[in-house]
Amino acid sequence: MAPAVVEQVAQSAAKDFKKESATARLLGSGSAGIAELAIFHPVDTIAKRLMSNQGKVTSAARLNEVIFKDKAHVSVGQKFGSLFPGLGYAAAYKVLQRIYKYGGQPFARDYLALHHGDSFDRAFGKGNGKAIMHATAGSLIGIGEIVLLPLDILKIKRQTNPEAFRGRGVVRIVRDEGMGLYRGAGWTAARNAPGSFALFGGSAAAKQYLYTLNDYNSATWLQNFVASICGATASLVVSAPLDVIKTRIQNRNFENPESGFKILGRMAREEGASSFFKGLTPKLLMTGPKLVFSFWLAQTLIPAFDKVL
Template identity: 25%
Template sequence: MSTKNLDNTKQSLLKQAGLQIIAGGSAGFVEVCLMHPLDLVKTRLQIQNKINNTASSELYYKGVLDCFRKMLRNEGLFSFWKGIVPPILAETPKRATKFLCFEQYKKIFMFGSDKATPQAYSLAGLGAGATEAVIVNSFEVVKVTLQSNRAKSTEIPSTFSVARNIIKTEGFGLQGLNKGLTATIARNGVFNMIYFGFYHSVKDYFPAYEEPMKEFIRKVGIGFTSGTIASFANIPFDVAKSRIQGPQPVSGQIKYRTTCGTLLTVAREEGFSALYKGLLPKVMRLGPGGAIMLLMYEFSYDYLQQKFL
């Protein structure tokens, strides 16, 4: 290959990477703005410990609707978007990283083949999820801290003051701004392994429609199913992450430290079903959210390719 052709190939790859970053960031921004209230409710359900709360307490949530109702009554309408700044700040690099890494990992696991296998899609998703987790974990710590605050939305501290306080009191390490890192890696890795693996493997089995509306419904259905199955698979790691990153049951004592230790403690003290706390709002968010994100990414990427490649 000539030097000129090599330079053109490099420029083309850089353009593709740039378009993947823009398309992935756009998809993440739209998804988080629409689905954040359900993420907040999921976190509230996951961090509460029935041992330390009575079922009749105003601070204990019996389910999704009960959580929405009590938050609206006690904290106001805008409380449903508590902690949205960290995910907005994180979503562009997070989704950009996810889709960019997925495309690059996919090429690696194709091993020179012209067509990716289901295994290649799954391994690429696993790698992309683990990579994005390292980047966004500190944002997750701040987000969970804000979401667990039960004060009215006008009274809670700002995102940056919460981040400063965590750094000041606990530092940057695995007990501070990066606590719960292994749980985040496990959560994101498992989710994206199934999410991408299922979506890209299954959609080829259902023929595409020429009619735009039918094709849209086909992709929405596959994307929704992908997000739902992935949510069922990774929810225990999500619970562990929320417990580690959220407020500890006893002030001044760290009860939840490691991922495996937290999973065992929650199962032993609250039952195995407690590892699936927050599953309903998670599915309600990541089912349609998964469909929105994949469709937004594919639409944006196709549009940008037509314009710039």
């Protein structure tokens, strides 16, 4: 029995070419992005504000001020409302990002399987090659995600530094700042490459080795959920230091930019090594579930839509 199981599990990466329709990929990933935004935008705001905080949080009162800023001493309802700044930018960014990332990775994976699947098999062995191919496709898509960087920058500034807008609308900002809206693109790509590799690779590894699935699309909703937890946790931990630097680059005033290397040096000198993991705990506890939720939903909905379309 054992040899038969091993043969079944060790499927060639070159044969991992799917036939899901582009419509299914669009609907599945887009639905995941919309659902994630509706539920988790306040959580994202809290995480971004904690990462942007350069001082030490030594009391509950200080934590309240960091999270709610000028709304720290108003009613609970107003506090909650203050966690939705930049929702328009967030909606555009998050939905487009999820469509691009979750819907685009299958296309990158199909290309690699069709043209380079044998190379992955030879380099890593069947099974291993297939999981690493999924991770590599995710990494390539993650790097290309910098196309959406201006929307991410506008979202982060609205969440953490609304003074940067000073009454200017988005059209005026785009006209004034131009390519400045791509500030931090290199750091974003550096964060996304390993982060997306870990996200898709961790999920693929769970399906490959934990559930011994030949066809990852055949995973049940529970198997997809567990695989998403593995991928999301790995992604957040791996990308945490670069994510802090990226956020600090993007939340500064437009007229007072600062390079990532300057931020890195100052953080190491003044805040210590632990500063590179600021916000990791709330990200794992709050942003982690957001990523798990959207990734699980996309992995579940894309095959489901494909069956009914």
